[in-house]
Amino acid sequence: MNIEQLTYIVEVAKTKSLAKAAEILNISQSGLSQAISRLESELNIKLFIRSRTGAVTTKEGDAIIEKAQDALYALYQIKAEAKHQLNNINDLLRISAIPGLAGPIIDTYILLKQKESTLKIEVNEKASMEIIEDIKDDKTDIGFIAINKASIDLVSDLHFIPVMNGKISVYTSIDSPLANTMERMTVDLLKTQKFVLYKDEYVQNFINNFQRLYGPIDVFFKTTNLDVITKAVMELGAVTIGHDISAVFNHSFPSDTVKAIEIADLSDTSFRFGWLKKHDNKLSNEAKHYIEEVNKMLWRQQ
Template sequence: MGVYMNIEQIRYIVEIAKVESITKAAKNLHVSASAVSQSILQLEKNINFKLFIRLKSKTIPSEEGRVVIDLASKVLEQIEKLEQSIKIQNNSIKNELKIVCVPGITYIVTESILKFKNDYPDIDVHVQEVDPTEIVHFIKTDHPDIALLPATEQTLSQESDILYEWLCSTQLCILVGKTSPFYHYDEVTPEDLQNEQLVIYKMNSFVDFHRLIFNKNKFLFISSNSDNIRSAVKNGIAIALARNITLKNDVDVLNGSIKIIPLITKSTYISNEFWAVCLRQKQFSNSANNFITYLKTNL
């Protein structure tokens, strides 16, 4: 009777050999270390020899394992070529790209879309803003090609039916106008801002988020109009909370009318990682991967 090895096991042994760690391999493949370990133990039982030598500091291929892993690497390369070919065929009949993102990053997403459309004019791009607390559920129900959101890797790893790609680290900041007393600060704390008025994007999770950090501050107004918020900041009427990537290349930031100042806080409520996410069964389309490349150049 022949030995059966599934594609996931092939991925596991190749990745473990590469990083010399079951834990690191599991993290890279977005699965639990226990699942990888159990799968490898079962495979070793089936083939009647050890693929790896488990040392204290690392896990390395055995002499017999090295032969198997070399062949598995070649098989995996062909599998990935096949997957890419299928993905390209799927994309050849698809001429649209659906993107969802959390409010506050629409500017930099739009900037990336303009560059993307310049090279791919025949692809229709649709963008929708979704509340951060609802976006993972939205991915599962509406199946966008890409979802862009801040999150911790720990939170994303608990969702077994999604794939995610790290885009960048972000920092929570405040936006101030030239007349603000904080304009020349290099960084601020929530305590520094106790007497300042805030303008906030109209979304329940955003309002709750602001109250968590600025529980003593007054809200000047809450609006779903980004231009109103920008105007209030630019004219020195109020400050706004944003991530450092939000208006990174904006003309008002570049000419000094608005300044982005890092906010120093230890709140665990804040996520500093920014991700591209999609359904695992759908995977990132060729268009989605191309768009992610454009987005990364703007971050």
């Protein structure tokens, strides 16, 4: 007994004709007749009384076909549930993103919720290396990270989806003399600055490489609080270093009072920014659509 045979007998019972049922089922009439005969032989029950005018169910056939209808409906429910699970797998999407990206991520989510999206999200801001480790440890489902050539091997066993390119820049108050005189920060000027830094591996690697090549610099303090960094830049005359896209997409970034200055070719400051997840982490269709909409917002605002 198989699903096809159950489908056949239900259709024949409904149409009361092998010819009509065969046409609907897209099978030859002889093939349909043989399949029903094999089922009758297996069950040792006569299901239909066949004649030139059609096929009607026997008393025993009525009971069997009722059970067949129940079985087929149960199979339909299984398929429907599987489809539902596919569309709603990971009902809660855990997202980690580098600082400054929470704005577009939340804004996109709000727009989708207004359209009655069922997706739920959890968003955390972290440094790229922390995000990579969290993904490997299944502490987050997907992350938006920055990665450079020197670190690309760290994500070789994960699925990285690049979205845009960017770089590390120096940020200073527009009231600073640097803002009025510099388009690119030179080594000599960089060495004289007072720094407040975000606790990020790439920022720290840049500082370490700079100090190794050109000597020590004055790092005032380090923090993961962007508001504190902005306050130090604006009120204490400090400078900071960070990813340019963090400034572009950070809603609270004071672009009217803080200026970005490119760093002279001291080292490779270019990065690729994008999504990172495990290869076997299957996102729901809802989650995939959400990520696509975040990308569209990032491209529009870039």
